[in-house]
Amino acid sequence: MPEEFNVTPYEVEGKVNYERLTEQFGINPITEDMEKRIARLAGEPHYLIRRKIYFAQRELNWLLDEYEKGNKFYVYTGIAPSGSMTVAHLLPFVMAQWLQEKFGADVYIQIPDEEKFLNKKDPKLTLDYTNGLAHQDALDIVALGFKPKKTKIYIDTENAGVLYKQAVRVAKRVTFSMIKDAFGFSNETNIGAIFYTSTQAVGTFIKSVEEGRKVPCLIPLGVDQDVHFRIARDVVEKMGYYKPAIIHSKFMPGLKGEPKMSSSDPNGAIYLSDPPETVERKVNKAITGQQSTAELQKKYGGDPEKCSVCQYYKYLFEPDDKKLKKILDAERDGTMLAGEHKAALAERINEFLEKHRKEKERLKGKMEEFMLG
Amino acid sequence: MPEEFNVTPYEVEGKVNYERLTEQFGINPITEDMEKRIARLAGEPHYLIRRKIYFAQRELNWLLDEYEKGNKFYVYTGIAPSGSMTVAHLLPFVMAQWLQEKFGADVYIQIPDEEKFLNKKDPKLTLDYTNGLAHQDALDIVALGFKPKKTKIYIDTENAGVLYKQAVRVAKRVTFSMIKDAFGFSNETNIGAIFYTSTQAVGTFIKSVEEGRKVPCLIPLGVDQDVHFRIARDVVEKMGYYKPAIIHSKFMPGLKGEPKMSSSDPNGAIYLSDPPETVERKVNKAITGQQSTAELQKKYGGDPEKCSVCQYYKYLFEPDDKKLKKILDAERDGTMLAGEHKAALAERINEFLEKHRKEKERLKGKMEEFMLG
Numbered sequence: 001m002p003e004e005f006n007v008t009p010y011e012v013e014g015k016v017n018y019e020r021l022t023e024q025f026g027i028n029p030i031t032e033d034m035e036k037r038i039a040r041l042a043g044e045p046h047y048l049i050r051r052k053i054y055f056a057q058r059e060l061n062w063l064l065d066e067y068e069k070g071n072k073f074y075v076y077t078g079i080a081p082s083g084s085m086t087v088a089h090l091l092p093f094v095m096a097q098w099l100q101e102k103f104g105a106d107v108y109i110q111i112p113d114e115e116k117f118l119n120k121k122d123p124k125l126t127l128d129y130t131n132g133l134a135h136q137d138a139l140d141i142v143a144l145g146f147k148p149k150k151t152k153i154y155i156d157t158e159n160a161g162v163l164y165k166q167a168v169r170v171a172k173r174v175t176f177s178m179i180k181d182a183f184g185f186s187n188e189t190n191i192g193a194i195f196y197t198s199t200q201a202v203g204t205f206i207k208s209v210e211e212g213r214k215v216p217c218l219i220p221l222g223v224d225q226d227v228h229f230r231i232a233r234d235v236v237e238k239m240g241y242y243k244p245a246i247i248h249s250k251f252m253p254g255l256k257g258e259p260k261m262s263s264s265d266p267n268g269a270i271y272l273s274d275p276p277e278t279v280e281r282k283v284n285k286a287i288t289g290q291q292s293t294a295e296l297q298k299k300y301g302g303d304p305e306k307c308s309v310c311q312y313y314k315y316l317f318e319p320d321d322k323k324l325k326k327i328l329d330a331e332r333d334g335t336m337l338a339g340e341h342k343a344a345l346a347e348r349i350n351e352f353l354e355k356h357r358k359e360k361e362r363l364k365g366k367m368e369e370f371m372l373g
Numbered sequence: 374m375p376e377e378f379n380v381t382p383y384e385v386e387g388k389v390n391y392e393r394l395t396e397q398f399g400i401n402p403i404t405e406d407m408e409k410r411i412a413r414l415a416g417e418p419h420y421l422i423r424r425k426i427y428f429a430q431r432e433l434n435w436l437l438d439e440y441e442k443g444n445k446f447y448v449y450t451g452i453a454p455s456g457s458m459t460v461a462h463l464l465p466f467v468m469a470q471w472l473q474e475k476f477g478a479d480v481y482i483q484i485p486d487e488e489k490f491l492n493k494k495d496p497k498l499t500l501d502y503t504n505g506l507a508h509q510d511a512l513d514i515v516a517l518g519f520k521p522k523k524t525k526i527y528i529d530t531e532n533a534g535v536l537y538k539q540a541v542r543v544a545k546r547v548t549f550s551m552i553k554d555a556f557g558f559s560n561e562t563n564i565g566a567i568f569y570t571s572t573q574a575v576g577t578f579i580k581s582v583e584e585g586r587k588v589p590c591l592i593p594l595g596v597d598q599d600v601h602f603r604i605a606r607d608v609v610e611k612m613g614y615y616k617p618a619i620i621h622s623k624f625m626p627g628l629k630g631e632p633k634m635s636s637s638d639p640n641g642a643i644y645l646s647d648p649p650e651t652v653e654r655k656v657n658k659a660i661t662g663q664q665s666t667a668e669l670q671k672k673y674g675g676d677p678e679k680c681s682v683c684q685y686y687k688y689l690f691e692p693d694d695k696k697l698k699k700i701l702d703a704e705r706d707g708t709m710l711a712g713e714h715k716a717a718l719a720e721r722i723n724e725f726l727e728k729h730r731k732e733k734e735r736l737k738g739k740m741e742e743f744m745l746g
Binding site for chain 1: 543544549560564565571
């Protein structure tokens with residue numbers, strides 16, 4: 001039976017069926033028991049887990065067993081720079097920052113400035129350009145509240161002095177056959193793109209190398225990135241490290257109802273760099289789940305699942321479950337009309353972005369403390 | 374018509390027909406005119422060129438044109454560490470050192486400590502081990518008389534902070550198809566070995582990056598390495614640099630008559646680390662071109678072309694043409710018997726190695742001046 005959706009690190013097509021994807025990728029759901037266990041250990045639940053936005057995992061129970069034995073984990077995640085970060089890009093970092101705060105985890109963040117350069121044809125994406133973006137991304141990430149002493153950001157072309165040697169150790173154990181289909185590569189793929197996954201694997205054991213002992217690692221990521229680690233997990237275990245644990249998030253939808261918000265679609269995505277008017281304009285054009293007229297909406301109500309405004313609240317802009325329920329209910333029963341609904345979200349996003357801009361301003365010139373060096 | 378020899382960077386099989394290889398690789402002979410031109414510009418000829426050990430070239434006349442216009446070239450060469458260096462490994466460095474002295478060329482030397490790690494199955498060749506060898510090789514090379522201010526050695530895993538970014542720029546322009554057959558790769562080749570050629574290409578333009586202008590580059594190398602640059606030459610030109618010029622050397626034969634001395638054959642190769650008795654023992658077991666008995670040799674004489682002792686003199690241990698002729702004549706007309714012939718070579722090699730050891734001793738602790746840093 002042909003799949004009507006396709007998920008690789010380089011492309012997400014069609015409406016993703018996450019249950020089927022779980023089987024396809026050989027990953028497991030985050031169970032209610034796990035959800036409770038995390039909440040108990042953290043001292044509070046996290047809305048992204050409770051709402052099943054982080055929906056799947058590898059080896060999560062093992063990681064928490066180790067944690068309870070006193071064997072603390074570190075967190076590894078990252079972002080490949082391609083332009084201004086969108087709000088959807090924040091999902092792994094929001095989780096990483098929370099894990100740092102609640103579990104005392106050190107956080108390693110890879111910013112592979114060569115990744116889009118190697119994998120995209122866009123001539124604008126020179127290495128110098130993506131390197132500039134990498135530094136902007138670092139600032140955007142840190143402004144979420146990371147602690148300097150517990151955070152290490154590395155940018156591939158700048159920190160290759162550390163990374164390349166470790167990537168080569170991984171690369172020796174990965175053949176082209178092993179990755180060709182999984183990444184959608186062919187013989188016409190460039191040899192930098194082919195090598196790249198070994199660089200992404202380094203974060204899964206970088207702290208073990210630094211400390212000269214096996215350190216558990218947890219990776220929060222968008223589920224499209226899982227394939228990088230499906231291969232790396234086996235390899236790093238053979239190298240004598242722990243397989244990393246992973247928690248997988250769903251894709252935050254675009255404002256136009258796209259299944260995955262894409263930074264290459266300026267109208268479907270809210271960028272962290274968007275000024276207030278732009279946010280208002282974009283949100284105003286968003287797809288909602290409402291009826292075609294105010295009358296019909298008041299009569300029949302809308303569908304929050306199809307409403308990108310509701311989804312924005314759910315993914316990022318209303319962490320309070322009760323308040324979220326009110327918003328979704330109002331959409332469903334037709335008491336809140338589209339205009340009001342959108343204006344409220346735009347305001348909420350702009351509040352967040354304003355605070356974020358101020359935090360970035362404060363951190364300028366202090367970034368060195370966060371970099372691997 | 375099947376070839377009865379095969380030359381790739383990873384394997385040399387059969388008796389190499391250099392004329393046919395020249396056609397196969399699309400390279401050109403070093404003509405007598407070129408030989409004279411080099412001698413005139415250098416102020417003296419070099420025996421390795423005069424004896425056609427450096428036998429082929431790419432773009433040599435262009436390079437010398439630039440030189441005469443005042444556009445000086447730099448030299449790029451290297452060695453992939455796999456064990457103690459053999460005397461055969463010295464050929465590109467003897468040439469590079471002479472070019473430094475006579476043409477005032479800066480010399481960049483790559484020591485890719487990941488290369489054998491990625492391409493060999495030998496479990497002894499860990500990255501830490503090859504890195505240790507890289508430092509030994511650096512000392513062995515510098516002891517040939519390189520000038521600290523005009524020499525930059527870089528070791529891949531240590532200098533990846535500089536190299537990786539440049540290698541990625543090359544890699545984007547090289548597909549797996551482009552290199553698969555040329556290197557004898559398959560889908561079962563590891564992705565580090567696949568990426569590697571882009572790292573080797575960096576030396577062809579590293580000085581242009583440093584200086585922010587196009588600098589001509591000359592690469593002296595064993596002809597088996599040409600394939601790396603056949604691809605790189607086109608790529609770096611598209612990147613806006615000069616295609617590097619190349620001079621190609623033949624393979625120094627092994628003591629047992631092997632067409633290419635191999636560091637993995639301890640009895641066929643003289644290592645720079647061999648103590649005097651070992652040199653004597655190995656040379657004593659060498660293949661000569663002599664008849665089976667002293668009587669027959671005196672009567673019919675021998676064949677210097679088949680005599681590894683004569684070849685050792687020709688390649689490295691007798692730069693004086695007149696003296697070499699005497700040695701070859703004595704072999705040919707039967708006046709010098711094998712024992713005497715071998716003893717004289719062993720003595721000559723040991724003199725060289727003794728001087729080399731002393732020079733290395735003197736340079737210990739001073740290596741920093743030669744490293745890229």
